[in-house]
Amino acid sequence: xxxxxxxxNDKEAGDDEIEDNEDFEDEELxxxxxxxxxxxxxxxxxxxxxxxxxPAKQPCYVETNGCGSGIFTKIPYTYxxxxxxxxxxxxxCFRCGQKYSWSRKACDETFRKDMNRLCRCKLTGLKVVLQPxxxxxxxxxxxxxxxxxxxxFRDPAEDWxxxxxxxxxxxxxxx
Numbered sequence: 001x002x003x004x005x006x007x008x009n010d011k012e013a014g015d016d017e018i019e020d021n022e023d024f025e026d027e028e029l030x031x032x033x034x035x036x037x038x039x040x041x042x043x044x045x046x047x048x049x050x051x052x053x054x055p056a057k058q059p060c061y062v063e064t065n066g067c068g069s070g071i072f073t074k075i076p077y078t079y080x081x082x083x084x085x086x087x088x089x090x091x092x093c094f095r096c097g098q099k100y101s102w103s104r105k106a107c108d109e110t111f112r113k114d115m116n117r118l119c120r121c122k123l124t125g126l127k128v129v130l131q132p133x134x135x136x137x138x139x140x141x142x143x144x145x146x147x148x149x150x151x152x153f154r155d156p157a158e159d160w161x162x163x164x165x166x167x168x169x170x171x172x173x174x175x
Contacts, residue, residue: 038171060164063095064088069152079137082122086114091170101159102171108149110171112142117174
């Protein structure tokens, strides 16, 4: 193991042997000090922790239909169970959007982001190989909502659109 002495440049080739443990501890401390002094040279990248949201703690009555409306509720598709929280949030966003000034586009964009987040957070470990397919399914569902969702964005707010539904439907919150 090659060790570099940052304290002196005058040492000869035979002088770099460590005589006892005290000298070794001093060198170790001086290396730590150098590491603190030169952050560019000795920087340690901190890994950014991706956060996956936890379910809302405060229960609130909301009406949702899962992933699909009308005749589409009976059609099975992959990742339905995984993406249902994003679909339910999107339903609340659509039904209470006018009351809380949430735009249709904001609801749809958040729907896409929430589905991608669920794909990333729930498909981990060996299931990570399924993520690209899940992202593709999320993009397809987003496209369907953008094309056919306009009539479902309701002008009058539902009776159950109280303040407790905000975390369940707001585009400013994540699933």
